[in-house]
Amino acid sequence: GTFCLFLGFCLKLPSGMKTDYCRDALGMQDERIEDEDLTASSKWYDTTGPQNARLHSEKGDGAWCPKGQLEPSDSQYLQIDLRKLTFLTTIGTQGRYAGGLGKEFAQLYRLNYSRDGVLWRSWKNRLGNQASNINTYNVVTNDIKPPIIARYVRVIPVSRLSSTVCMRLELYGCPWDDGLISYSAPVPSFNDSTYDGVLDRRKLIGGLGQLTDGITGKDDFLLSRQTNMWPGYDYLGWRNDTPGTLEYVEMEFVFDKPRNFTSMKVHSNNMFSRGVKIFSSVSCSFKPHPRLSWEAEPVVFNTVLDDRNPSARYVTVPLNRRAATHIRCRFYFADVWMMFSEISFQSGKNCAGAAAPSSTDSSDDGNTPILIGCLVTIILLLVIIIFLILWCQCVCKVLEKAPRRILDEDVTVRLSSCSDTIILQTPPRVFLLDPQYQNPAALRNKLPELSQSAEASACGGGYAEPDVTQCTPHQCFNNNAPHYAETDIVRLQGVTGSNMYAVPALTVDSLTRKDISAAEFPRQQLIFREKLGEGQFGEVHLCEAEGLPEFLGEGSPLPDRDRRSVLVAVKQLRADATSQARNDFLKEIKIMSRLDDPNIIRLLCVCVSSDPLCMVTEYMENGDLNMFLSQREIESTLTHANNIPSVSLSDLLHMAVQISSGMKYLASLNFVHRDLATRNCLLDRRLTIKIADFGMSRNLYSSDYYRIQGRAVLPIRWMAWESILLGKFTTASDVWAFGVTLWEIFTLCKEQPYSLLSDEQVIENSGEFFRNQGRQIFLYAPPLCPPSLFELMMRCWSRNIPDRPAFEGLYQALRPHVNQ
Structure with a gap:
């Protein structure tokens, strides 16, 4: 635990694509965006130039002010160069205050944007112009819906009458690491309404749209996550039963630079009862450079079609580290309809390009110094990393003594x-x-x-x-006193990316001397469905286990005895795993084998007689609690009348009781979970909850974690102050996380905890808990939450550790609420 703090503050915010969480300030206010990156069409004076258009800044004359009276027909603009492609989700604007002397502000504004500085596009808000300010000092923040992917942004104030305007602003978002700058496709039957390219001969060309807006469609494609939008809005859909339609949909993807592509993820609908299925196969061709031809050998991937589970899902297509700037994929129909809501790519960016034009091209000579520079840089970095590893090992040995x-x-x-x-x-x-x-x-x-x-x-x-x-x-x-294991913060994550329970040292020692008690399951009966997540040395897969109920026999924990196959989560060690990772994986199996509680995910069986090593655990058909609740509203006559998915207050209380019961069981074993949250709670169709451990490995929840560079990730918004500052994880810190989990439940997971605070501010807030001077910020009381229950949450967040309730007490306190 000691060394964890030394590394624990070298933190890096993970990039994310979820629009709700991709809201980092991009640097206007704090001047990370430099003056030279700000230009304007005009200015009154140097003191009202674009360099003064920074939120909450009173430099110069207090804002950017375009010259002259702004007329309704004018297009004066402030331009921001973000230096790289960025995913923009929010903008905050402010008028000119100038110490109380300024009275100019823009009531409306428009946005233009460009990815290359040449082709400019007008951003279209579905509901009209964005409202701006009503006075000179208050900040008005507006979501950019749909989000913008751009390097250059122009903010254009709009005036209904001739007037003087001034503006200050901040942009919010995150880096667009995908590198995708456009996709082309046949015009879908469900229109791509936010596409910013051109329509030419029934084809979308040269733009980005709903496939890159960070919003995945629901299981039922007729429901939309967007308010006031038509049925099917979230998906692009093509059908193959119209005359002249091919057996596939061909799409072309263009990237900002050569990259080595590892995989493509396609979020697909699978409502087979309405003739919609994921694609049956896909064939992708690659062009290493814009001036080269398409390579002859494509990558072909066949999917496993699913006629049982109608849930929408990500299909991961391996691309085998092929190098390209252009990818052309043909998606083959498996039914009448094929519907996608998101497509993303995973790649390794190259220093000097994945491929160059032919050797006769003079640009090769220009790339040689860059390549040499990259190689020298890499060698120096490797030397530094080796030195740090050796130094860290020395420090750890000293600290262990x-x-x-x-x-x-x-x-x-x-x-x-x-x-x-x-x-x-x-x-x-x-x-x-x-x-x-x-x-x-x-x-x-x-x-x-x-x-x-x-x-x-x-x-x-x-x-x-x-x-x-x-x-x-x-x-x-x-004796009767419980032991709460304190663990090293950098050991939070297991080899497959899931979090690893902390257990007392003596328990681990006793486990390592035991053989694996779980039964060996025939691995050929595991049918891959979806990759749920991954870590450095392993992956977590969603699979169907054929014949598992019969294999486990009487007394099986599986609820559905009438089905020959069931969904399971399979943690699998990679072939290139180190011997230490292999030992840790076997240790995790032995730890999991100790768990036997109705509200804890159990180890069902293993595949360890040959490589790759696998452990098979339960998986619940309704997925995780965060996703389940975020797609529902509180039960009412309105939800019943309109057939809107809903949950009752009684359901929420029942969930809280089950989670407290499962955590009570873990506490009785002196196990510390360290990552309790709704994303780590699975539930079945009867709303039975089982606490799991692999939310950390899932890209879907990457924005819930703060990354320690090169080491581990921390769920800081769920962590007690002593865990953040001291690296101290105990059952008492699990109690803190339980309070945050209750808060999630009673907000129906519509909001991330401390959503108005940046990750740095969350860490700073933990310092306020430490100082205990009354300046710490607590989560607010959810409107659905009974007052007595919120008091219980506040006790979980007690600054003094002995003041927090035990899980036994929490369980006893919550049970009566269910029967009310």
């Missing part, structure tokens, strides 16, 4: 690096430490669980962690 209780020097290492500041790698925020951070003795006095009295009573009960230097293992683990 230190006593387990927290000494003054230990606290110093946890909360400071080589200076008096902690600098996050997501610019530009720098956190200056409170003076008491620099004084370990003062810190000890401020933390009740680290005080001398807490150490002295560690073996006597409560949430204080046992001091193994003052009591024997027998005393610490075999």
Whole structure:
């Protein structure tokens, strides 16, 4: 746990495509966007030039002001060069205040954008112009729906009458790492209404649209995630029963630079009862450079068609690291309709291009210095990485020899690096430490669980962690006082990307001496359906297990005894896994084999007689709780009348009780989950919940995690303050996460916790909990949540660890609510 803080603050915000979470400030206010990247069509004076158009800034005369009276027909603009392709989701605007003297603001504005600085497109809001400001000082934030993918943006103020306007603004979004700059396709039967290319002879050419808007369609394609939109809006759909239609749909994708492509992910509808299925196969050809021809050998991928589960799903197509700037894919029909809502690509970007034109092309000579520079840079980076690894190992060995209780020097290492500041790698925020951070003795006095009295009573009960230097293992683990394992923050993630339960050291030692008790299942009876997630050395797959109920026999935990095949989650170790990863994987199997509770995902069987090693766990047909609730509304006469998917308040309370019951069971084993959240709770059609462990591995939830560069990911919005600052995970920190999970449930997962705070501000807020000066921010009370239940949540977020309830108490407190 000690070394975790040294690395724990070298954090990097993961990029994401989900429009709800891709909302990072892009740098107008904090000047990461430099003055030279800001231009304008005109300005009154230098003091009202574009460099002053920064949100909350009072530089110069307080804003950008185009010259002259703005007429309704004018197109004055402020242009921002973001230096790279960016996925824009939100814009915030402000008028000119100028210390109370300014009174100019824009009531409306339009947006133009460009990906190359040559071809400009007008952004179309489905509901008209974006509303802007009504006074000179308040910030008005508007979602950009549909989102924009661009490098250059022009903000064009609009005036209904002749007037003077001034503007300040900030753009929000995230990098567009996909690199896709356009796709072309036949005009779909369901129109691509946001496509920004051209329509030519029944073909969409040279633009981006709904396939890249970050919004996946629902299982029922007639329902839309977008309000006020027509049925089927989220999908592009083609049908093959009209005259002249081919047996496939051909699409071409163009990228910003040569890349080595590893895979393509296609979100497809599969409502087979209405003649819609995923594609039966796909053939993709590659062009390494715009001036070269298409390569002769395509990549062909055949899918496994599914006539049982109508859920929409991502289909992952391996592209075998083929190099290209252009990809042309033919998707073959499996039924009357084929419908896609999102397509994305995974690739490794090349330094000097994946492929160059022919050797006679003079551009090769220009690429040679770049290639040499890249190779030199890579070699230097490798040397630095090797040095850091060796240095880290030395530090870890020293720390392992230190006593387990927290000494003054230990606290110093946890909360400071080589200076008096902690600098996050997501610019530009720098956190200056409170003076008491620099004084370990003062810190000890401020933390009740680290005080001398807490150490002295560690073996006597409560949430204080046992001091193994003052009591024997027998005393610490075999009396009535629970032990709460403290674990290294960089060991949060398992080899397959799922989180790894923390267990007491003696339990791990006893497990490693035991053989695997789970039965060996015939791996040929596992039918791949979908890749759920992945880690450094393994993957998590959704599979059908043929004949699993019969294989498990009487007493099987499977609920559906009438089906020969059931859905399971399969964690699989990759062939290139290290021996350490292999040992960790086997250890995880032994840990999972200990779990036997109705509300915890269980290990069903294994495939370890040959490689690749696999463990097979339960999977629930309704998927995870986050996705389930986010697609529903609270039950009412309106939802019944309009057949809207809904849940009742009683359902939500029943879910909360089940989660508390499962966590009570884990606590009884001294297991610490460390990643409790709705994304890690699965449920079946009877709303039975089972707590799982692989939400961390799923790209769908990447924005819920903060990444420690090259190491692990942290669910900081669910983490207790002591877990963020000290790397200390205990059952008490699980209780904190349970409170956040309750909050998710009673907001129907419509919002990310602390959605108005950036990740850096969430970390800063944990410092406010530490300082305990009344400035910490709590999650608000959800409107659906009974007051008594919100009081229970607030107890889970108690600053002092002993003040938090135990899971046994939470379970007993929640049970009566279900029967009310």
